[in-house]
Amino acid sequence: MSIGLGTAALGRPQYINIRQKNVDNSDLDAFKKQSFSVLENAYNLGIRYFDTAPGYGLAEELLLEWLQTKNDETIKVATKWGYTYTANFNANAKVHEVKEHSLVKLNEQWQFSEQLLPYLKVYQIHSATLETGILENKSVLEQLAVLKKEHNLKIGLTTTGTNQVEVIKNALNVLVDGKQLFDVYQVTYNFLDQSLSEIIDELQLQNKSIVIKEALANGRVFRNKKYPHYNKMYTVLESLAHKHNVGLDAIALKYCNQTIGKSTVLSGASNLDQLKENLKTNSFLLSNNDIEQLNSFKISPELYWQERKELQWN
Numbered sequence: 001m002s003i004g005l006g007t008a009a010l011g012r013p014q015y016i017n018i019r020q021k022n023v024d025n026s027d028l029d030a031f032k033k034q035s036f037s038v039l040e041n042a043y044n045l046g047i048r049y050f051d052t053a054p055g056y057g058l059a060e061e062l063l064l065e066w067l068q069t070k071n072d073e074t075i076k077v078a079t080k081w082g083y084t085y086t087a088n089f090n091a092n093a094k095v096h097e098v099k100e101h102s103l104v105k106l107n108e109q110w111q112f113s114e115q116l117l118p119y120l121k122v123y124q125i126h127s128a129t130l131e132t133g134i135l136e137n138k139s140v141l142e143q144l145a146v147l148k149k150e151h152n153l154k155i156g157l158t159t160t161g162t163n164q165v166e167v168i169k170n171a172l173n174v175l176v177d178g179k180q181l182f183d184v185y186q187v188t189y190n191f192l193d194q195s196l197s198e199i200i201d202e203l204q205l206q207n208k209s210i211v212i213k214e215a216l217a218n219g220r221v222f223r224n225k226k227y228p229h230y231n232k233m234y235t236v237l238e239s240l241a242h243k244h245n246v247g248l249d250a251i252a253l254k255y256c257n258q259t260i261g262k263s264t265v266l267s268g269a270s271n272l273d274q275l276k277e278n279l280k281t282n283s284f285l286l287s288n289n290d291i292e293q294l295n296s297f298k299i300s301p302e303l304y305w306q307e308r309k310e311l312q313w314n
């Protein structure tokens with residue numbers, strides 16, 4: 001199965017996106033129960049790749065609790081380090097997360113995340129950028145190489161923002177003891193931000209694993225009055241959804257899956273209905289003509305990330 005489950009929406013009652021419906025996540029116990037059942041349903045529906053992070057509130061803890069009910073070597077967990085969740089489940093929190101790319105933070109977060117072993121297979125820098133200097137931080141890179149060797153992990157990084165291609169190029173050149181450190185690249189990709197296509201051949205040539213996040217552009221692929229400039233795109237998407245008898249979400253996920261061969265595309269579903277709709281991705285194929293139409297909706301990374309910045313925690 002090429003679909004993995006992202007757990008951002010399962011661990012934090014509020015996150016940055018466009019919600020189709022207002023949700024009341026104020027009852028934390030009910031929220032946790034629902035998230036736990038999404039994990040179980042995802043497994044029963046065939047999902048075996050789970051992406052998490054300490055920055056996703058309860059997500060790592062929940063996943064750990066759920067893994068204890070399983071005994072299945074085919075489950076793969078990917079987690080990250082570098083962001084701390086600070087909202088304390090308060091919808092009105094001023095600061096929801098804090099980024100810190102330091103050796104101290106890596107060591108601190110690893111202490112919790114290592115409990116995800118042996119399911120833990122991928123360990124990623126959460127949102128690697130040139131600004132934090134993380135790709136030149138020798139002590140951090142060496143520690144990641146130690147963890148890689150000791151626990152047979154794949155080391156990865158996630159990228160975000162207008163210069164993700166530049167970050168990926170730099171990451172490909174990071175060597176520790178003469179060997180490339182990074183094996184897994186979790187990137188933002190969808191038909192609005194197609195910048196990954198500039199570097200995809202190189203990544204595939206070098207046999208890197210590609211994981212795609214934000215395939216639904218944080219909800220921007222759904223018709224929305226606030227984005228009148230996407231009206232033509234919405235009309236085409238709706239007609240493709242009708243043609244293939246699926247939702248718009250499945251069209252957007254399938255686009256990623258078909259245009260980036262052998263990738264794992266993350267579903268960001270927050271409930272079972274969304275998950276089932278997302279998994280319809282496995283039931284059809286887009287034609288070349290469908291893909292060409294979707295390709296034509298590409299916008300500049302600058303515009304893409306400007307719109308993304310304006311989204312609220314909700």
Ligand SMILES: NC(=O)c1ccc[n+]([C@@H]2O[C@H](COP(=O)([O-])OP(=O)(O)OC[C@H]3O[C@@H](n4cnc5c(N)ncnc54)[C@H](OP(=O)(O)O)[C@@H]3O)[C@@H](O)[C@H]2O)c1
Nearest residue numbers: 006007008017158213214215216217218219268270274277
């Ligand atoms: N490394 C990073 O920095 C980073 C950043 C972002 C994401 N990620 C990873 O990628 C995963 C997926 O990304 P994402 O959640 O940000 O983005 P996404 O998949 O682009 O968007 C999720 C949005 O789609 C909506 N949605 C999903 N299925 C739907 C359906 N069938 N009908 C209507 N709405 C639907 C959700 O709605 P609701 O709001 O109503 O639930 C949510 O707004 C995350 O869980 C996380 O693991 C990583």
